[in-house]
Structures are given as C-alpha cells and as structure tokens.
Amino acid sequence: MIDLEFVINTLSLGSLYALLALGLVLVYGILKLVNFAYGEYVMVGGYALYIAATLLGMPWYVTLVIAVLAAVVVSYLTELVAFRPVRNKSANAQIITSFAVSIFLQNVVLILISSRARAVQLPFFFSKTVTIAGATTPVRNLLIIAVTAVLLVTLSVVMKKTVLGMAMRAASDKFTTTRLMGVPANLVISAAFLISGLLAGVASIFWVSRSASVDPLTGAAPLLIAFIAVVIGGMHSTVGAVVGGFVYGLIFNLLSITLPASMISYRDAFMFVLVVLFLLFRPAGIIKGGYTEERVG
Amino acid sequence: MKRVAAVMALVLMLALVLPGCAEDTGTEGGGTDATSSEDTIIIGSALCQTGIQAPLDEPALRGAQLAVDVLNENGGILGKQVKLVAMDGKSDPVTVGNVAKQLIDNGAAAIIAPSDFDFGGPASQAAQDAGLVGISPCASSPLYGSAALGDKQFTMSMWNTTMGAVTAEYAYNELGYRSVYVITDDFIDYTKSLSKYFIVAFEDLGGEVIFEDTYTQGQADVSAQLARIKALDKQPDFIYVSSYMPDLSLIIRTLRESGVTVPVVGGDSYDDPALFEALGAEYGSDVYFDTHGFMSDEGNPNYTEFAEAYEAKFGDAPDALWILPGYDAVMVLAKAMEEAGSTDGAEMAKAMEETTFDLLTGELDWSDAASGHEPNKAAALVKLTAGKPEFLGWKVPEKLPAP
Numbered sequence: 001m002i003d004l005e006f007v008i009n010t011l012s013l014g015s016l017y018a019l020l021a022l023g024l025v026l027v028y029g030i031l032k033l034v035n036f037a038y039g040e041y042v043m044v045g046g047y048a049l050y051i052a053a054t055l056l057g058m059p060w061y062v063t064l065v066i067a068v069l070a071a072v073v074v075s076y077l078t079e080l081v082a083f084r085p086v087r088n089k090s091a092n093a094q095i096i097t098s099f100a101v102s103i104f105l106q107n108v109v110l111i112l113i114s115s116r117a118r119a120v121q122l123p124f125f126f127s128k129t130v131t132i133a134g135a136t137t138p139v140r141n142l143l144i145i146a147v148t149a150v151l152l153v154t155l156s157v158v159m160k161k162t163v164l165g166m167a168m169r170a171a172s173d174k175f176t177t178t179r180l181m182g183v184p185a186n187l188v189i190s191a192a193f194l195i196s197g198l199l200a201g202v203a204s205i206f207w208v209s210r211s212a213s214v215d216p217l218t219g220a221a222p223l224l225i226a227f228i229a230v231v232i233g234g235m236h237s238t239v240g241a242v243v244g245g246f247v248y249g250l251i252f253n254l255l256s257i258t259l260p261a262s263m264i265s266y267r268d269a270f271m272f273v274l275v276v277l278f279l280l281f282r283p284a285g286i287i288k289g290g291y292t293e294e295r296v297g
Numbered sequence: 298m299k300r301v302a303a304v305m306a307l308v309l310m311l312a313l314v315l316p317g318c319a320e321d322t323g324t325e326g327g328g329t330d331a332t333s334s335e336d337t338i339i340i341g342s343a344l345c346q347t348g349i350q351a352p353l354d355e356p357a358l359r360g361a362q363l364a365v366d367v368l369n370e371n372g373g374i375l376g377k378q379v380k381l382v383a384m385d386g387k388s389d390p391v392t393v394g395n396v397a398k399q400l401i402d403n404g405a406a407a408i409i410a411p412s413d414f415d416f417g418g419p420a421s422q423a424a425q426d427a428g429l430v431g432i433s434p435c436a437s438s439p440l441y442g443s444a445a446l447g448d449k450q451f452t453m454s455m456w457n458t459t460m461g462a463v464t465a466e467y468a469y470n471e472l473g474y475r476s477v478y479v480i481t482d483d484f485i486d487y488t489k490s491l492s493k494y495f496i497v498a499f500e501d502l503g504g505e506v507i508f509e510d511t512y513t514q515g516q517a518d519v520s521a522q523l524a525r526i527k528a529l530d531k532q533p534d535f536i537y538v539s540s541y542m543p544d545l546s547l548i549i550r551t552l553r554e555s556g557v558t559v560p561v562v563g564g565d566s567y568d569d570p571a572l573f574e575a576l577g578a579e580y581g582s583d584v585y586f587d588t589h590g591f592m593s594d595e596g597n598p599n600y601t602e603f604a605e606a607y608e609a610k611f612g613d614a615p616d617a618l619w620i621l622p623g624y625d626a627v628m629v630l631a632k633a634m635e636e637a638g639s640t641d642g643a644e645m646a647k648a649m650e651e652t653t654f655d656l657l658t659g660e661l662d663w664s665d666a667a668s669g670h671e672p673n674k675a676a677a678l679v680k681l682t683a684g685k686p687e688f689l690g691w692k693v694p695e696k697l698p699a700p
Binding site for chain 1: 349508544556617
C-alpha cells in the first residue's frame with residue numbers, strides 16, 4: 001500500500017498544506033492574530049487566475065504571476081485598511097475584523113462575478129500526467145513539491161540572513177522590545193502580510209488546479225487545513241507550521257488508504273479528534289516556539 | 298488614512314447588511330409599498346442568494362425576475378400587475394422559514410422555495426401553514442411534494458426517481474453497460490436520494506453495483522476512492538458520481554488524471570458550464586447526465602426567444618440552466634392563478650393538479666395530492682464530448698422506482 005504513488009501524493013499534499021499553514025503562522029507569530037480572512041487570499045488568487053486566463057486569455061506565465069500578485073496585494077490591502085486600524089484594540093476586535101474581511105471578500109466576488117463556480121483555464125502542463133516507476137501522477141503534484149522546496153529555502157534564507165527577516169523573527173518573539181530597538185512596527189507587519197499573501201497566492205494556483213474551478217467559498221477549506229496544520233505543528237514557530245503541514249498530509253493520506261469505505265466520511269472527524277488531543281496534551285504543537293509575549297498592543 | 302478606513306468600514310457594513318434586506322424586483326421603480334395588494338399580486342421568493350445554496354437559487358431568481366417582467370408586459374395576472382419580492386434565505390433552513398413567514402406577512406400570494414428539500418422545506422411549510430401555494434424550482438427529492446409538506450406544495454423538478462432511472466436505463470439498454478461503481482456525496486439529501494434511485498433502477502434492470510462508495514462535499518480529496526477503484530479486480534463499465542459543483546469537477550478530474558477512463562454518469566448537478574470548461578477538451582468526454590432542459594432550440598423551440606429576452610434584461614446570455622426552472626415556476630403560478638380565477642391557495646393547488654403545463658423545461662403535470670404531487674416530467678439526456686454538451690433527447694423512464 002505504501003508505494004511510490006503514496007509517497008508522491010503525501011509529499012505534494014504536505015507541500016500544499018505546509019504553504020497554507022506557513023502563511024497563517026507568519027501573521028499569527030507577529031500580530032497574535034488568527035487571520036480568518038486568510039482562506040480568502042487563496043480564493044482571490046483563484047479568481048485572478050480565472051479573470052486572467054479564462055476571461056482575458058493571457059499566456060500562462062502571466063496568469064500565474066497575476067494570481068500570486070492579486071493575493072499579495074489583497075493581503076496587504078486588508079492589513080492596511082482593516083487590521084491596522086484595530087491593531088491596538090482587543091483580540092476580539094481583531095478576530096471579528098478578520099471574519100468581516102472574509103465575509104466582505106466573499107460577497108465582493110458573489111456580487112461582481114457569480115455565486116456559481118467558474119472554470120479556470122490552467123497552464124497546459126498542469127493537466128499532464130507522468131508515470132514514474134509505475135506510479136501515475138499529475139505533473140502538478142511534482143511541481144508543488146519543487147516549488148515548495150524552493151520557497152521554503154528562500155524564505156528561510158530571507159528570515160535568517162536579511163535585516164528584515166531578522167526584524168520579523170525578533171518581532172514574533174518580543175514585539176515590544178523589537179520596537180524599542182527602532183524597528184518600525186508597520187514595516188514588519190506589512191512584510192508579514194505580504195509574505196503571507198505570497199504563500200497563499202502560490203498555494204491558490206495549486207489548490208484551484210485540482211478542480212480547475214473557483215467559487216466564492218473556495219477559501220473555506222484551505223483556511224481550515226492551515227488552521228489544523230498549525231495546531232498540530234505549532235502556533236509559535238514557522239518550522240512548526242511546515243512540519244504540521246506535512247504531518248497533516250501524511251495522516252490524511254494514511255487515513256485515506258486505511259479507513260474502510262464506510263468510514264471515509266469520518267476522516268475529518270478523526271482529524272479533529274487529533275486536533276483535540278493535541279490541544280489537550282501538547283497545546284504548543286509538535287515544535288514548541290521560543291518565549292512569546294501575549295499580544296501586541 | 299483614518300478616513301479611508303472609515304469609508305472601508307462603512308462599505309463593509311453595507312455589504313454585510315444588504316444581502317439581508319428585501320430586494321424589490323418588481324418592474325415599477327421605487328414601488329416598495331407592499332400594502333398595495335389591491336391592484337398588485339405579490340410573489341414572494343425565499344430563494345438563497347448567498348451561501349452554499351446560492352449557485353442553484355440565484356440563477357433561478359433571475360429567471361423568476363424575467364418571468365415577472367414578461368407577465369407584466371402582457372397585462373399581468375388576472376388584470377393585476379405582478380411584483381416579485383425576494384428576500385435572501387441565506388442557505389440556512391431557519392432563515393428560509395423566517396423569510397417565508399415575513400414574505401407572507403407582507404402579502405405574498407405564493408412562495409418560491411429554495412431548490413432543495415432541506416433548504417426549501419421550511420419555506421414550503423410556512424406557505425402551507427398560511428394556506429398558500431409553495432413551489433420549488435428545482436428540488437428533486439421525492440420528499441418534495443404533498444406527502445411531506447402539505448397539499449399546496451409542489452416542485453417543478455422531476456423527482457430523483459425519474460432522474461436516477463433515466464440514466465440507469467440509458468446505460469443498461471442503450472450503452473450496454475452491466476456494472477457500475479457508485480460514488481455518493483453524503484453531504485446533502487439530493488445526492489444521497491439520487492444514488493438510491495439510480496441503484497434501485499439499475500439493479501432492477503439486472504445491472505451489477507460493484508461498490509457503493511461515499512464522498513463528502515468539501516473534503517477536496519478523492520485519493521481514497523481512487524485507490525479503491527484502481528484496486529478492483531475488474532474495472533466497472535462506468536462510474537456513477539452523485540455529487541455537485543465545485544467538488545464534482547475535482548472528483549471527475551482526479552479520476553481522469555489518474556488514468557480512470559471509463560464513462561462517468563450523473564444527474565442534473567452536472568449541468569453547469571463551469572464543469573464543462575473545467576473538464577475541458579482533455580477530460581470532458583464520456584460523461585453522461587440527465588437534467589431539466591437543454592440550453593438551445595434542440596431542447597425547446599422557444600429557447601432562443603427566451604434567451605433573447607434574458608439577454609435584453611441582464612446583458613449576458615443565460616449562464617446556467619437553473620434560470621429556466623425559476624422562470625417556469627413563476628409562469629406556473631401565473632397560469633394557476635388564471636385557471637383558478639383567484640390567488641386562493643386551495644384553488645390554485647387544485648388548478649395545478651389539473652393543468653398540463655407547457656414550459657421551457659418541457660411538459661409537466663402533477664399527480665393529485667393523495668399521490669404526492671409527483672411531477673410527471675421527461676428528463677433531458679446530455680452527453681459531454683471534449684467538454685461540449687450534446688443533446689441526446691427527452692427521456693421518460695420505462696419503469697419508475699417507488700418513491
């Protein structure tokens with residue numbers, strides 16, 4: 001049962017989940033804000049792909065760039081107009097704001113485009129399949145593994161070697177102290193939203209390409225997945241988010257092949273039980289973060 | 298910056314509040330006065346304009362709006378102008394019920410209920426309690442009728458008994474298929490009930506159901522089902538997938554991408570241009586389904602006329618089949634009021650039982666209340682080839698499974 005096909009499936013699913021989880025954790029780390037609008041960045045990326053590729057018929061490499069850019073821009077804008085004004089308010093105000101942003105973005109596409117799903121024209125190679133050593137897999141499954149590897153390496157270099165990266169890491173540890181050292185809060189937080197949007201944008205391409213369609217509720221599942229992965233992996237650590245993503249992918253696929261057909265509908269229930277167990281016995285997740293202060297503000 | 302934030306907050310609040318407001322979709326501008334029922338007939342719509350039911354209901358609402366315009370241009374109903382008042386059911390059964398009650402309080406003479414038993418039922422129950430006719434454009438569960446909801450409740454759609462049997466008979470008799478693998482989306486009543494009647498009809502013909510698998514809308518992963526199909530000793534002649542968009546596209550694409558090429562068969566939820574495009578030339582072949590109509594003159598000679606009127610009102614060509622049953626629902630109510638000579642619920646229901654309607658979605662007559670208001674309707678059979686739909690004709694099943 002555990003063959004090459006399983007390994008590729010798990011790695012590609014894990015990669016996608018890791019990107020989603022990482023995007024959520026980057027903002028949480030600094031703002032201590034669970035951004036419930038995060039799934040909508042994925043949805044916006046999908047719609048950008050729909051507009052650029054299906055409606056305007058742009059070349060595929062342009063459409064991919066536009067999809068990622070759209071998610072980045074929307075992520076940044078939500079920080080600017082929605083989250084920044086409530087940054088110094090209570091945690092509840094921030095969470096409500098993130099729900100509001102989520103509902104707002106969903107309704108924007110509902111009103112401007114349609115409540116019905118829209119088909120997304122994908123780059124031609126996204127629909128190709130290859131057979132490696134007897135395992136048949138779509139090319140995009142291999143692509144996501146490669147893209148995630150490159151993104152993770154780049155991101156870890158940025159976080160460790162650049163001034164901005166160091167400032168972000170410092171901010172997620174001790175935000176007040178970091179500000180006292182002269183690091184501008186707006187810069188660090190905006191950077192977190194920009195990178196979060198970038199990861200959501202890249203993930204959106206692969207998420208949407210599985211069904212080749214996008215609808216106003218596309219963002220719900222990615223948000224839930226990112227949230228679960230983060231709880232498993234660790235809320236306070238970027239490494240934890242990545243580990244959580246891959247562990248989620250592995251457990252999900254293991255359940256898929258081991259659960260009998262009559263039980264498959266309860267796969268999510270098993271995942272939630274796992275989340276509850278983690279919250280009970282290891283609330284910090286697999287990877288414990290360093291010392292973290294309560295919240296900005 | 299503060300000002301921009303304030304403006305954005307205002308826009309946001311409006312976006313949150315607006316979908317909950319009653320939307321006056323009558324043709325007279327500004328006439329929001331619901332008390333003028335002396336010279337106006339109000340039809341209330343509890344269709345869901347937001348949430349998971351919106352993809353079905355929102356196009357139906359557009360169809361209903363168009364039908365009201367057409368009626369008013371031709372003198373209205375019983376010499377009175379018609380006004381459609383739509384309130385958002387928000388894909389929440391409780392809200393749907395409340396909205397229907399409010400519409401009735403505001404003078405609605407009949408209620409259009411969401412296109413699903415779970416979501417539409419509460420609106421029909423509210424209508425029944427008030428002695429009014431409730432009609433769902435597209436609820437296909439055999440529960441949608443007089444037995445479960447009351448003697449003034451109807452659905453425009455063929456029941457799942459017909460929908461399941463038509464494809465079962467076509468697969469067995471015309472295509473010569475003998476074995477099937479069934480994947481049922483267990484998220485809503487529609488998909489479960491459709492699979493049930495398909496299986497009854499197919500086994501009754503002598504076909505073999507190799508396995509009854511399940512899927513849940515929103516799981517966004519079919520690797521488990523795929524692995525089971527691939528592990529079969531003998532591949533099925535075809536796969537019956539009872540699910541709906543958006544995940545339906547994911548299921549079929551995943552099967553095809555992984556080399557499962559046997560035909561895929563299903564019901565009216567396949568009737569979606571987004572699905573055709575999403576499958577595209579590469580994966581959109583050997584897909585069969587039955588639905589409520591076909592969007593060309595092949596399906597109905599009056600289609601072009603309808604499509605032109607639609608485009609004149611909304612600026613685009615019709616984008617989903619679900620516009621048609623919404624249009625038809627209003628036309629049925631109008632004809633029933635004319636036949637009954639009043640807007641009385643009991644009189645209308647009697648007229649609906651006795652009349653044969655000639656509609657965009659084909660001929661329709663309902664059985665009487667004692668036999669459940671079963672809709673006697675043909676199904677439009679459609680085949681996809683390279684992502685393009687092809688009309689195979691109107692089909693009536695030879696034998697219907699018992700509801």
